Amino acid sequence: MLFETRMVPRGIPVPALSHASRLQLLFSDSHSPTNIFAPAGTPAHSIFGLSMLVLGITTGLFIVVGGILLYVLLRFRHRAADPMAEQEPAQIYGSKQIELSWTVIPILIVVMLFLATTRVILSTERATKPPEALDVVVIGHQFWWEYRYPKFGIVTANELHIPVSDPKHPTPTYLTMSSADTDHSFWIPRLAGKTDLIPNKVNTMWIDPQEAGLYLGQCAQYCGTQHAKMLLRVYADTPTEFAAWTAQQKQAAVQEPSVAAGQAVFQRNACISCHTVKGTVATGRFGPDLTHVASRDTIASGAVPNTPANIRAFVGDPAHFKPGALMPPMHLNDRDLDAVTAYLATLK
Amino acid sequence: MATRTAILDQTPRPIARPSLLETLHDWLATVDHKRIGLLYIGYALFFLVVAGFEAILIRIQLAIPNNHFLSPQAFNRLFTMHGTTMVFFVGMPILFGFGNYLIPLMIGARDMAFPRLNAFSFWVSAFGGTLLYFSYLGGDGLYGAGSAPDVGWWAYAPLTAHAFSPGHSTDYWTLAVLLSGIGTVGTAVNIVATIISMRCPGMKMGRMPLLVWLYLVTSMMVFVTVSPLTAAQIMLMLDRYLGSHFFDTQAGGSAVLWMHFFWIFGHPEVYILVLPAFAFANEIIPVFSRKAVFGYAAMVAASVGIGFVSLSVWAHHMFTVGMGPGANTFFTFATMVISVPTGIKIFNWLATLWGGKIHFTAAMLFAIGFLFQFLLAGLTGIMLAAAPFDWQLGNSYFVVAHFHYVLVGAILFMLFSAFYYWFPKMTGRMLNEKLGKWHFWIFFIGFHLTFDLMHIPGILGMPRRIYTYEADRGWTLLNMLVSCGGFIQAIGTLIFVYNMILSYFKGAVAGADPWDAWTLEWSTTSPPPSYNFAKIPTVESRRPLWDLKHPEDSDSRYE
Amino acid sequence: MNQAAIIPQSEIEDWQLPSRGIVGMACLILAEAAIFLIFVVAYLFYIGKSLSGPTPHDVLELPVFTSICLLSSSLTVHLAVTSLHKGAQSLCSLWLGATVLLGGIFLVGTGMEWHHLIYRDGLTIRTNLFGTTFYSLVGLHATHVIVGLFMLSLALLFSLRGQMSSRDTGRLEVLSLYWHFVDAVWVVVFLVVYVLGR
Numbered sequence A: 001m002l003f004e005t006r007m008v009p010r011g012i013p014v015p016a017l018s019h020a021s022r023l024q025l026l027f028s029d030s031h032s033p034t035n036i037f038a039p040a041g042t043p044a045h046s047i048f049g050l051s052m053l054v055l056g057i058t059t060g061l062f063i064v065v066g067g068i069l070l071y072v073l074l075r076f077r078h079r080a081a082d083p084m085a086e087q088e089p090a091q092i093y094g095s096k097q098i099e100l101s102w103t104v105i106p107i108l109i110v111v112m113l114f115l116a117t118t119r120v121i122l123s124t125e126r127a128t129k130p131p132e133a134l135d136v137v138v139i140g141h142q143f144w145w146e147y148r149y150p151k152f153g154i155v156t157a158n159e160l161h162i163p164v165s166d167p168k169h170p171t172p173t174y175l176t177m178s179s180a181d182t183d184h185s186f187w188i189p190r191l192a193g194k195t196d197l198i199p200n201k202v203n204t205m206w207i208d209p210q211e212a213g214l215y216l217g218q219c220a221q222y223c224g225t226q227h228a229k230m231l232l233r234v235y236a237d238t239p240t241e242f243a244a245w246t247a248q249q250k251q252a253a254v255q256e257p258s259v260a261a262g263q264a265v266f267q268r269n270a271c272i273s274c275h276t277v278k279g280t281v282a283t284g285r286f287g288p289d290l291t292h293v294a295s296r297d298t299i300a301s302g303a304v305p306n307t308p309a310n311i312r313a314f315v316g317d318p319a320h321f322k323p324g325a326l327m328p329p330m331h332l333n334d335r336d337l338d339a340v341t342a343y344l345a346t347l348k
Numbered sequence B: 001m002a003t004r005t006a007i008l009d010q011t012p013r014p015i016a017r018p019s020l021l022e023t024l025h026d027w028l029a030t031v032d033h034k035r036i037g038l039l040y041i042g043y044a045l046f047f048l049v050v051a052g053f054e055a056i057l058i059r060i061q062l063a064i065p066n067n068h069f070l071s072p073q074a075f076n077r078l079f080t081m082h083g084t085t086m087v088f089f090v091g092m093p094i095l096f097g098f099g100n101y102l103i104p105l106m107i108g109a110r111d112m113a114f115p116r117l118n119a120f121s122f123w124v125s126a127f128g129g130t131l132l133y134f135s136y137l138g139g140d141g142l143y144g145a146g147s148a149p150d151v152g153w154w155a156y157a158p159l160t161a162h163a164f165s166p167g168h169s170t171d172y173w174t175l176a177v178l179l180s181g182i183g184t185v186g187t188a189v190n191i192v193a194t195i196i197s198m199r200c201p202g203m204k205m206g207r208m209p210l211l212v213w214l215y216l217v218t219s220m221m222v223f224v225t226v227s228p229l230t231a232a233q234i235m236l237m238l239d240r241y242l243g244s245h246f247f248d249t250q251a252g253g254s255a256v257l258w259m260h261f262f263w264i265f266g267h268p269e270v271y272i273l274v275l276p277a278f279a280f281a282n283e284i285i286p287v288f289s290r291k292a293v294f295g296y297a298a299m300v301a302a303s304v305g306i307g308f309v310s311l312s313v314w315a316h317h318m319f320t321v322g323m324g325p326g327a328n329t330f331f332t333f334a335t336m337v338i339s340v341p342t343g344i345k346i347f348n349w350l351a352t353l354w355g356g357k358i359h360f361t362a363a364m365l366f367a368i369g370f371l372f373q374f375l376l377a378g379l380t381g382i383m384l385a386a387a388p389f390d391w392q393l394g395n396s397y398f399v400v401a402h403f404h405y406v407l408v409g410a411i412l413f414m415l416f417s418a419f420y421y422w423f424p425k426m427t428g429r430m431l432n433e434k435l436g437k438w439h440f441w442i443f444f445i446g447f448h449l450t451f452d453l454m455h456i457p458g459i460l461g462m463p464r465r466i467y468t469y470e471a472d473r474g475w476t477l478l479n480m481l482v483s484c485g486g487f488i489q490a491i492g493t494l495i496f497v498y499n500m501i502l503s504y505f506k507g508a509v510a511g512a513d514p515w516d517a518w519t520l521e522w523s524t525t526s527p528p529p530s531y532n533f534a535k536i537p538t539v540e541s542r543r544p545l546w547d548l549k550h551p552e553d554s555d556s557r558y559e
Numbered sequence C: 001m002n003q004a005a006i007i008p009q010s011e012i013e014d015w016q017l018p019s020r021g022i023v024g025m026a027c028l029i030l031a032e033a034a035i036f037l038i039f040v041v042a043y044l045f046y047i048g049k050s051l052s053g054p055t056p057h058d059v060l061e062l063p064v065f066t067s068i069c070l071l072s073s074s075l076t077v078h079l080a081v082t083s084l085h086k087g088a089q090s091l092c093s094l095w096l097g098a099t100v101l102l103g104g105i106f107l108v109g110t111g112m113e114w115h116h117l118i119y120r121d122g123l124t125i126r127t128n129l130f131g132t133t134f135y136s137l138v139g140l141h142a143t144h145v146i147v148g149l150f151m152l153s154l155a156l157l158f159s160l161r162g163q164m165s166s167r168d169t170g171r172l173e174v175l176s177l178y179w180h181f182v183d184a185v186w187v188v189v190f191l192v193v194y195v196l197g198r
């Protein structure tokens, strides 16, 4: 199993699974951590409500119109046995009343759908921001995510930690988003709809997970070779967990003498021109901030779990897990690789 | 039906066999609208198989999670090529192929208004397609293995900038699309001029077959939508060759501007593709239910209405780019409004079937499949049109399912229908009905297996354009089934290809009017002589051949 | 017998349809107008968004004289058509010549303007967004002028060699339609680039 911490979503509207008819088998597969119909935050909830309405109306239309089609096909098929089979049927060229009715009824349906939609658009995009809201800046990079917490001075990558939001005292997180290169899109299906990250443009969205846990998603706008492995992980922490996490992230990187060799390798190579390790000479911004890389569960934007073996393999050849990733192979020898891996593993 | 055809002479034309070289020269240098039409159709069918094959490769890669069948680069090239080919080198040429072939015949003309422009347009488009595929060899220049474009069929900026797309692959993409656009505008000019200026005596606008009306609307749309694409491609080329900054975000250029330009083209484009499908339905459904089309005037008005409204809905492809609540509301409304004229069409077809005597020929089966699938596809379109729902569904496999439902379920089905219906006119021989029914059922099952199930991964959060996915997302089984469906569609298509080849040589001789139909193309031989009509016909109603066959009950009395 | 069904021929008097040349050109103009519209939109969108200079205000001067030349060439081409229609062939050549001359002056004017901008002000298509949009919009128009001048020169050539008669009025009219369009576009370009954008 790739993710030990995988959260089993609760409350998914799955039909009873006991007797596995084929259809049900399909849906049982839908124990999906990214199901849009298992909302766990306000925006996702209101979208879910609208979706059910739209689905209901369109299903109704389908049943009515599809039913008429079926009826017509059965009722008016050519029957060779019919004595009048070779006679042409009566020619009817049109009827004003009937045509008017099937113009007006759809208009009414459209107006209804439109009003319901507008309500959700406004309630999501025009929501008032409570003072307790947390601000996070999200910057999309070819193929990883940068997160900045201006209030705490924290910079991290790929794993977003936010406080869980109690509906009674909402503490939503407001994301201010842009891109460093191509377009990306931030999509955590259980929390909210997606919002694109576009260079030279600042977008905002908000999320308020109501249960603690891990929420998954991935980049939803084609951004280049590794668009597929630009995964998203959002950790909704309880207040205490979140406080502990921020406290730890604010610190500069630990400097352990036992891994000084690895640190030296890191600083001798080009690593420092792309990566930041707070408190050291490494201040690059092209790649993810590594100050607390060891505190993360995964590396390379969720592509693989964060284990020393994986780090070693990734630094040795990033294309191994992620062909097309913009980190070049650094051609370190085995000893240097071991040293650097040991160093990175201490960056809690 | 059989009794009525007796009045028509069915002798096949004597076939003289010229040498191969002569034939080749005749075809390459032809300016005859029927031959150019057939060239377009053949070209499009070739690319249908190519792009279909690419789709199969895509499906093999996605059948199981963490698959290593294709590299990410190869996969990204495949969906770009698949989408670009299907839209620009299958959809557009095939509809112009049928248009070229049928319009002069249906309006009683001997050729298109500008025969040489017609040939020129075809060859320009054909060159575009060739260039696109040449990129597989030349994309990286002489060094490197070469590569095709991998920017997706919308080629969003700034992915197309030199910084993110080095090499020449993107240049091949813009050039190919630009050329096809020029050819398209050329043919559209021709179609409009033909329809306005070449009608036979008595063929007033209100008496034109609906197919002709729809091609008129489609062509008018081409002028105002393909041209913006041409303009945007010119800008992109200036960016890439001369270093200008239209879409260069590092110099202050705007990525969103490209999106607008692309979708101002891209959205109406999908209606350009679907209107000819409607056009075929308007001819085929009445004939096989043996009734005049219900509400001719409303059908025309609805088509024109779709044409106009479709110009104001483009940004429903951009609900997630942060346009703000105002624009999101507006585009939601405009998009939903399209369902009104479209609904009118669906209901009028139903009313045409109502009270008829429906003959389930292969052509009619495909047409009914079209009706059913287009209804469903339109309704999933309405779901996407509700902006917040789209924030979830946009760029997911739900969208991929929506548009394949229209592009395959509606357009491709209607094209197959058109083949069964007009193949006899084009070749003088009937397509085999039995094979046709096999084709229909196999393709129908494959289609539904693929594209019905494809909606669900979208709902479960699967984005499009990913070359692989994690195993724990609950998408695995569905993707496997979807991929199986793709193979079944391929089998169906192979039956069709086999049927065409077999029937071309061995099919039953068709005669002039095998379907007992009513429009002018059936009044001449199959295939028609190069001058179409020995004597230019005159018409007095929308269904001249009905009048001929039923002088006691002629249409002209009711119109 | 090749003909399958015989549609009875009945007399329909006055079956007159518009000329296909005019219809075709009208369509082409519609398509071209859409292209220009997109370039104009891009121009308007990027006004004032350049990250560095020079700005339009610094470097652009109103091309009044050349604009007058171009616009009056619309008149001359119209006169050429009417002369041809009346059968006055040499008059037609004269007016065509005047049109080509006026168009030529416009083109030379644009060339001089560009020369100044590039060598005096250092503004190229790469300099900034203003350069990008300016050269592409004005350049697109100039390309159309060149195409038009080429066709007009051909017509002039035919006319001078006496190969044009009043029967060709239709064709010349189609060409003049195109030329009117090029002029009309210039009015828009002028307003956008030199008035609004400055």
Ligand code: HEA
Residues within 6 Å of the ligand: A061, A065, A105, A106, A107, A109, A110, B270, B271, B273, B274, B316, B317, B318, B335, B336, B338, B339, B340, B342, B343, B344, B346, B374, B375, B377, B378, B379, B380, B381, B382, B384, B385, B386, B390, B393, B394, B395, B399, B402, B403, B406, B407, B411
């Ligand atoms: C031929 C092609 C075709 C057609 C006809 C349509 C028709 C429609 N499409 Fe679709 N669409 C595409 C091809 C097409 N589409 C493609 C190719 C894309 C994606 C491109 C890409 O991203 O690569 C796309 C994407 C797309 C999106 C963007 C999704 C996204 O990327 O986020 C949206 C959103 O609004 C949308 C909506 C619609 C609507 C509302 C219609 C309507 O026209 C449907 C109208 C029809 C009906 C509604 C059914 C019949 C009506 C009735 C029975 C009357 C009663 C009904 C009501 C009152 C509701 N389409």
Ligand code: HEA
Residues within 6 Å of the ligand: B048, B049, B050, B051, B052, B053, B055, B056, B058, B059, B079, B080, B082, B083, B084, B086, B087, B090, B091, B152, B153, B154, B400, B404, B407, B408, B412, B450, B464, B465, B466, B467, B486, B487, B489, B490, B493, B494
């Ligand atoms: C007219 C348009 C059209 C048509 C007909 C199709 C037909 C099909 N499409 Fe396509 N598709 C698009 C237009 C179309 N598509 C567009 C515009 C995109 C978006 C691209 C982008 O994102 O940029 C897209 C994207 C797209 C994707 C998403 C890729 C991604 O986002 O990663 C997928 C995935 O399943 C897919 C599958 C299919 C399948 C299985 C078919 C099948 O229906 C095909 C069936 C036909 C055949 C199979 C042909 C028969 C072949 C033979 C006879 C040869 C022999 C075959 C074998 C050896 C097997 N298409």
Ligand code: CUA
Residues within 6 Å of the ligand: A140, A141, A142, A143, A183, A184, A185, A219, A220, A221, A222, A223, A224, A226, A227, A228, A230
């Ligand atoms: Cu980032 Cu896709």
Ligand SMILES: [Cu+2]
Residues within 6 Å of the ligand: B266, B267, B270, B314, B316, B317
């Ligand atoms: Cu659209």
